[in-house]
Amino acid sequence: MYYIGIDLGGTNIAAGITDEKGRIIRKDSIPTRKEREYPEVIKDMAAIALKVAQDAGVPLSQVKSIGIGAPGTPDTKNGRIIYANNLKFRNAPVRDEMHKYTDLPIYIDNDANCAALAESVAGAAKGAANSITITLGTGLGGGIVINRRIYSGFNDAGGELGHMVIVVDGVQCTCGRKGCWEAYASATGLIAMAVKAMKENPDSLMNDLTGGGNPDKMDAKIPFDAARQGDATGVRVVGEYIKYLGEGLINIINIFQPDVLVIGGGICKEGEFLLKPLKERIASGVYSRPEVSQTAIRTAEMGNDAGIIGAAMLGLQEA
């Protein structure tokens, strides 16, 4: 059997058809044109879903389901999107709308959960019953897989690992609380730290790397580049970032002790320069006794297709 997955984003609607191992047979994408009302967007979602099956030469009788990953808050039971960041989806009856165009079962979840499911079925946590996937981007997304199924609580709103406060009264977070892990360990958090340090240290290489200390040119790669070249301020910023990232990861391990903890997002491209000190910090901080097995820390493997694959695999976990 085959599974269709749709990754609904603010820019594009990406769809793909996969086999039961999450391998993509065929994929395609179209612009979301997010200013549109949801019935129009969903009509396009149905069309591209059916198109990828057709293009792959897979008859719909061989397709098990269509899964949809969307940013925001889903209502998985009723197949609705309660709220979606940047999209005109408010209490949108996605399953009902999709059923105007297809009789296939429709499953919905949020994008961070889909990414975690993709890693669990086909990626870095393949074979593990329990895994947590953290994505370090503009925000800090988290997805929890327990017994090979997404866990997101009784109201589908769980797994908000980025909104775990690690510094009471700390840095203001976009969510309203202060000191959320996301405010420190996301790329946005790193950039804020780096800009501050650069301003305070006019001799830091980061000033040159941003075209003369232009904060708008700072990105998450520059502090790492500076640190690799031995810039003291860069080294300090990277060290601080790893500290905050690590403290949150240790918390996650102390709570979940998953078989595998997967870290994704652009920052992971820094490779061992990030991972080696991070793993050392984690090993020295976890609460579990040394004689028990320890959680494996791995980087994400699914890349840009994680959303499609995870959405497709929503049908597998419901089987």
Next chain:
Amino acid sequence: MYYIGIDLGGTNIAAGITDEKGRIIRKDSIPTRKEREYPEVIKDMAAIALKVAQDAGVPLSQVKSIGIGAPGTPDTKNGRIIYANNLKFRNAPVRDEMHKYTDLPIYIDNDANCAALAESVAGAAKGAANSITITLGTGLGGGIVINRRIYSGFNDAGGELGHMVIVVDGVQCTCGRKGCWEAYASATGLIAMAVKAMKENPDSLMNDLTGGGNPDKMDAKIPFDAARQGDATGVRVVGEYIKYLGEGLINIINIFQPDVLVIGGGICKEGEFLLKPLKERIASGVYSRPEVSQTAIRTAEMGNDAGIIGAAMLGLQEA
């Protein structure tokens, strides 16, 4: 069918026989005499387990299993206790030892997990698929129940909710890290805060309530007593305590969104004076959107029998 539960503590071995709803039919206890080697302690555990069944008039053919709750790190799969606080149990083959005296199936877990299972089966979270139970005592114990089963990770070492850092570089915790939730929100954390505030404020009523500012006479009740009487320092200490307790609870909700979050331990005796401001703080801090259902906050109901009942119910969850 009936279930036997044993609550192995540093002071007493308590055992009880329950029905499938976790109602105790008969219970008994004997001193642990913790200085003894584990085979002797386990011999007594087997004897008292069989005795409560006999005293209750229940034939062993009607008993499903014996469950054991112990402080520390269990190996649930192999029926061992890897480490137990204050007891001479190191890699102790508890199941094998118990099988010298009985053929009944033997299940093992730690005491915080058993307390959570007891609340889930028969207490404040009865009927809920997912619940978290926090016990505020000398330490801060946590137990996670997902789909009516204890969740403690792939190595049985999860659920260490007290060792979630909420203040990076904060107060030193006994575990080696700094800023763990336990260091602020346990009774020990409250007492430390209260002693410090009392010393800094010689006019605080807490000085009178401790026989002239004697830190050894401070307990977790005194700051609440002072606050109820309008003592400004007491009000401030209780407010700070609720803030730290609340921040951790909000983290737990953002991560798990359980149907029910159960709070136990002596501090809960403060009732609405604690719970009302705590619930207000939680409501204002959780990340979930207002239109979705919210986690219910309840106080624990199982009291001193939680350990026996939870241990007994280990057999029910394995059924």
